[in-house]
Amino acid sequence: MSVNNELVTVNFGPQHPSMHGVFRMRVTLDGETIVDIEPVFGYLHRGTEKLAEERTYVQIVTLTDRLDYVASMSNNLAYVSAVEKLCSIEVPKRAKYIRVIVAELQRIASHLMATGFLLQDLGAFGTPLMYCFREREKILDLFEILCGARITLSYMRPGGIFQDTPNEFWSELETFMDNIPGQINELESLITGNEIVLSRTRNIGVLSPEDVINGSLSGPMLRASRVKWDLRKANPYEIYDELDFEIPIGATGDTFDRYLVRVKEMKESIKIINQCVKLIKPGPVRNEDVPLVIRAPENEAYAAVEGPKGELGFYLVSDGGISPYRCKIRAPSFMNLTLLKEMAIGGKIGDLIVNFGSIDIVLGEVDR
Amino acid sequence: MTKIADNKITKNLLSSELKKMITLDNGFIYSDPEFLYELCKELKQNELTQYNYLKSISAVDYIEYFELVCHLDSMIYNTSIVIKTKIYGRNNLSVKSLTSLWKGAELQEREIWDLMGIYFDGHPNMKRILLWEGFKGHPLRKDFLK
Numbered sequence: 001m002s003v004n005n006e007l008v009t010v011n012f013g014p015q016h017p018s019m020h021g022v023f024r025m026r027v028t029l030d031g032e033t034i035v036d037i038e039p040v041f042g043y044l045h046r047g048t049e050k051l052a053e054e055r056t057y058v059q060i061v062t063l064t065d066r067l068d069y070v071a072s073m074s075n076n077l078a079y080v081s082a083v084e085k086l087c088s089i090e091v092p093k094r095a096k097y098i099r100v101i102v103a104e105l106q107r108i109a110s111h112l113m114a115t116g117f118l119l120q121d122l123g124a125f126g127t128p129l130m131y132c133f134r135e136r137e138k139i140l141d142l143f144e145i146l147c148g149a150r151i152t153l154s155y156m157r158p159g160g161i162f163q164d165t166p167n168e169f170w171s172e173l174e175t176f177m178d179n180i181p182g183q184i185n186e187l188e189s190l191i192t193g194n195e196i197v198l199s200r201t202r203n204i205g206v207l208s209p210e211d212v213i214n215g216s217l218s219g220p221m222l223r224a225s226r227v228k229w230d231l232r233k234a235n236p237y238e239i240y241d242e243l244d245f246e247i248p249i250g251a252t253g254d255t256f257d258r259y260l261v262r263v264k265e266m267k268e269s270i271k272i273i274n275q276c277v278k279l280i281k282p283g284p285v286r287n288e289d290v291p292l293v294i295r296a297p298e299n300e301a302y303a304a305v306e307g308p309k310g311e312l313g314f315y316l317v318s319d320g321g322i323s324p325y326r327c328k329i330r331a332p333s334f335m336n337l338t339l340l341k342e343m344a345i346g347g348k349i350g351d352l353i354v355n356f357g358s359i360d361i362v363l364g365e366v367d368r
Numbered sequence: 369m370t371k372i373a374d375n376k377i378t379k380n381l382l383s384s385e386l387k388k389m390i391t392l393d394n395g396f397i398y399s400d401p402e403f404l405y406e407l408c409k410e411l412k413q414n415e416l417t418q419y420n421y422l423k424s425i426s427a428v429d430y431i432e433y434f435e436l437v438c439h440l441d442s443m444i445y446n447t448s449i450v451i452k453t454k455i456y457g458r459n460n461l462s463v464k465s466l467t468s469l470w471k472g473a474e475l476q477e478r479e480i481w482d483l484m485g486i487y488f489d490g491h492p493n494m495k496r497i498l499l500w501e502g503f504k505g506h507p508l509r510k511d512f513l514k
Contacts, residue, residue: 315424
């Protein structure tokens with residue numbers, strides 16, 4: 001009997017439940033095996049870099065909220081650090097502590113979403129995702145106390161943050177910090193030793209350390225492949241050099257390691273927040289010398305932070321005017337898609353969704 | 369803390385042919401577009417520099433010329449360096465692609481072609497990325513829609 005092995009091309013997305021937004025992949029299949037894959041970008045392209053050229057330095061903070069819209073605080077932090085570097089602006093100590101606290105809360109929220117959706121992609125519909133969303137919701141409530149918004153926060157300004165924390169924030173944060181370690185352990189007890197999860201994620205989408213460095217990957221993708229590189233340790237910004245925390249790394253660089261690194265990072269974030277809450281002292285939260293309309297000197301600066309997805313960098317070039325001459329965004333989600341081909345080709349179509357889920361992309365940042 | 373590499377020391381590590389091709393100005397290393405690939409190859413493979421991580425490539429439009437800016441990191445020595453190259457003209461611009469050195473350049477070079485209109489020779493899949501095929505012009509150029 002002859003077998004007809006004609007290649008089939010399948011269009012994945014842009015409207016598909018497991019596409020995490022409007023991403024599209026053109027997949028060529030031989031039976032169930034992936035022969036070729038071509039990612040198609042740009043369905044959410046809004047021209048953020050061009051828009052930034054016509055706005056003042058403070059106005060651009062609102063644009064950064066809409067990049068990685070599940071981690072606005074990290075985007076704000078990356079952008080304002082670039083402006084501060086460009087204009088040599090001093091930041092008060094209290095503002096730095098608050099920024100680190102909110103950035104780490106945001107990291108927990110983002111990793112919870114990544115974990116929840118990975119499980120959703122694995123076929124565990126509803127339950128694990130809702131466990132994650134329940135905790136994320138509490139973090140969004142904390143942000144609401146801080147600035148009135150839940151997603152598009154615009155909380156930070158060049159030179160600090162826009163207002164000091166209300167008193168109720170600290171008591172709410174304490175309640176949250178008491179509960180979250182137990183909740184993460186509960187989530188982990190459901191997933192980490194689970195036979196089905198292990199068989200679906202172990203040795204799937206394995207990336208070697210050489211590949212991830214060569215492919216400019218960053219964040220949990222890099223660390224899951226045994227590369228101990230975290231900007232919070234390698235190039236400490238804000239007050240990370242005063243804090244005590246570990247960089248979790250994976251063992252083999254497969255999808256399971258990427259999940260495990262995220263869970264461990266959440267636990268490290270809890271450690272960081274607890275230290276900050278102990279160390280923080282009253283004081284000003286905003287450098288009052290910074291004008292509302294900043295006129296940057298004719299110079300350029302590149303500043304990056306370790307966002308939840310990886311190295312989020314802003315490259316600002318100024319011609320001495322009130323808005324940047326050029327604002328380039330080094331988006332981690334975009335760069336992490338470089339090795340999608342290497343991860344997927346040769347694997348099964350069912351594993352593609354799991355691989356893709358473990359990269360943890362947000363389309364607002366990929367397409368900008 | 370990531371150390372910003374001293375450009376003079378870096379220059380002395382290079383071979384004598386490459387030394388002639390680069391100039392130091394304003395804290396950056398400037399290279400001719402034709403030698404960008406050779407310079408990056410040397411910086412990546414030299415035992416004493418080992419810039420193995422490409423952080424970002426960006427292009428800036430200064431009207432008279434385009435500037436290509438590469439931010440490189442060495443994860444081994446924890447140092448960083450900025451390489452720049454000036455490309456004069458407005459039409460039919462091209463540079464040798466860096467994808468064979470760092471795979472991380474692949475998507476960013478496509479983005480630069482799409483939004484700035486600088487073509488990369490030797491790129492495995494050189495076409496528009498964020499905008500659709502058939503789009504007229506390169507929107508991040510300063511003279512777009514003017």
